[in-house]
Structure formats: structure tokens, C-alpha cells
Amino acid sequence: MNNKKRIAIFASGNGSNFEAIAEACRQNRLDAQVALCVCDHPGAYVTERAKRLEIPVLEFKPKNYSGKEEYERMILSELQKEEVELICLAGYMRIVGKTLLDAYKEKIINIHPSLLPAFPGVDAIGQALKYGVKVFGVTVHFVDETLDGGKIISQIAIPYEGGDREEVETIIHAWEHAIYVSTLKKLLN
Ligand code: GRF
Numbered sequence: 001m002n003n004k005k006r007i008a009i010f011a012s013g014n015g016s017n018f019e020a021i022a023e024a025c026r027q028n029r030l031d032a033q034v035a036l037c038v039c040d041h042p043g044a045y046v047t048e049r050a051k052r053l054e055i056p057v058l059e060f061k062p063k064n065y066s067g068k069e070e071y072e073r074m075i076l077s078e079l080q081k082e083e084v085e086l087i088c089l090a091g092y093m094r095i096v097g098k099t100l101l102d103a104y105k106e107k108i109i110n111i112h113p114s115l116l117p118a119f120p121g122v123d124a125i126g127q128a129l130k131y132g133v134k135v136f137g138v139t140v141h142f143v144d145e146t147l148d149g150g151k152i153i154s155q156i157a158i159p160y161e162g163g164d165r166e167e168v169e170t171i172i173h174a175w176e177h178a179i180y181v182s183t184l185k186k187l188l189n
Contacts, residue, residue, distance in 0.1 A: 005188055006035040008084040010092035015046025017090035017111060020177035021184065022053050030181060031188055035082040038075055040094060056082070062094070072099035079103075088184070089143060093122070096143050108143040109187070111180050113172050115139060115155060120148035125169055134160050136168065138176050140183040154183045 007025070009018045018037060024030040037050035042059040050057045058078050065071040076099055079087070087100070089110040096108060114124035115137030121127075128136055136158040142150040156179050158172060 002033070005032040005086060006082060006084050007032050007086045007088055007184075008036040008038055008079055008082065009034055009088045009090050010038040010040075011044070011046040011090045012039065012041050012093040013044050013046060013091050015044070015049045015091065016173055017088075017176055017180055018046050019049045019053070020181060021088060021090070022049075022055060024181045024184075026053065030184055032086075032184065035084050036078065038078075038092075040092070046091075068094075068097040069099055072097050076100060076103055086187075087143075088180070090180070095145075095147060098145070101143070101145060106142055109153065109183075110141055110143050110148070110150070111176055112139045112141065112148050113137075113176060115157060116141060116148055116152060125165070125172060129165060129168065136160055136172055138172060138179050140179060153187070154179060 009021060011018045022034045025032050025034050034055050037046060037055050037057045039047050039057060039059050040062055042061060047057050047059060060071055062071055085107065087104055087108040089108065100108065112124060114128055116139040119127040137155060139152055139155045141152045144150040156175055158175055
């Protein structure tokens with residue numbers, strides 16, 4: 001194995017952040033390698049992206065396990081086999097439990113489409129639109145046992161210049177891809 005940092009990316013759905021990170025690694029913009037894509041929704045679009053990029057996929061159905069502890073033990077054993085050092089959550093729609101948090105202390109990060117602590121949880125963009133904010137944002141933070149509550153690593157504010165939800169989402173996602181990669185670059189250095 002080369003000495004690039006080995007990353008696992010956890011995602012549940014679309015996987016555009018997954019692809020942004022994987023591409024940055026492939027193009028050597030990041031001194032890292034995506035060793036594993038972990039997905040709790042077998043067949044989600046992120047798994048197609050991973051297969052196209054020739055990245056191994058670990059798919060699992062949480063309901064086939066007795067609970068979080070059991071499926072996280074299974075994930076942990078795969079992460080250890082793949083010598084994963086850092087976990088990036090990218091649209092992973094589950095709270096990470098003690099098994100992974102203890103094994104990867106301060107080594108799990110997440111991206112969230114708001115200026116945390118505003119609008120934690122699901123559909124942050126929808127929450128912000130409903131509230132009528134004039135500034136949207138993106139946050140990259142360490143993951144702890146709270147919902148989107150870990151220590152903030154980086155943030156960006158994005159002014160609202162009008163537009164419907166689809167337009168706002170497109171802008172925010174583009175910023176997400178950029179900030180996730182640039183934050184990882186800083187962390188890896
Ligand atoms: C992103 O908005 C991310 O911030 C949030 O979930 C979404 C995932 O999008 N945690 P994608 O699957 O990476 O396209």
C-alpha cells in the first residue's frame with residue numbers, strides 16, 4: 001500500500017460530495033485515497049458513482065442487524081481491514097454511535113448545508129428557506145454523539161441572491177464540494 005491517507009466516505013443517497021472528494025484524490029489534489037464507500041441504502045446512486053470510480057463499496061441494511069452497535073461493529077471491522085484512518089460523512093443519514101466514535105476519535109468529519117448551529121438535522125436548506133434567511137451556509141465539523149453539534153472546522157457564508165429551492169441547492173452543493181475538499185486538504189496537512 002502507498003502512504004496516502006486512507007479515507008472512508010459514508011453516504012446514504014446521491015453522493016455528489018463523495019464524488020467530489022474521490023475525484024480530488026484521483027487527480028492528486030488531495031494526498032489521500034478513498035478506500036471505501038459505506039452506504040446504508042443498497043443501490044443508492046452513490047454506489048453507482050463508487051463503482052464507476054472503482055472504489056470498493058460496503059452496502060448494508062441496518063434492519064438486518066440487531067441495532068447500531070452490531071452494524072457499526074461490522075463496519076469497523078471492514079474499516080480496519082481497509083486500514084482507514086479518516087471517515088468523511090457525506091449525506092449519511094444516521095447518527096454515528098459509540099462503537100465508531102470511540103474507534104475514530106476526532107477522525108470523523110461531516111458536512112452540513114447550513115451555518116451551524118443554525119438549522120441542524122434533516123433538510124437544513126428547506127428549514128433555512130422557510131425561515132427566510134438572507135445568508136445560507138455550509139459547515140464542516142467533527143462528529144460527536146450530538147446531531148450536527150461537533151466542533152466546527154470550517155464554514156462558509158453564501159448570500160441569498162434570490163431564486164427557488166433548486167437554484168439555491170445547486171449553489172450550496174457547488175460550495176459544499178469546494179469546501180469539503182479544501183478542508184480535507186488542510187486537515188491532511
Ligand atoms: C449535502 O447537502 C450534505 O451537506 C448533507 O447531505 C447532502 C448530501 O448530498 N449532509 P450528496 O449526497 O453529497 O449529493
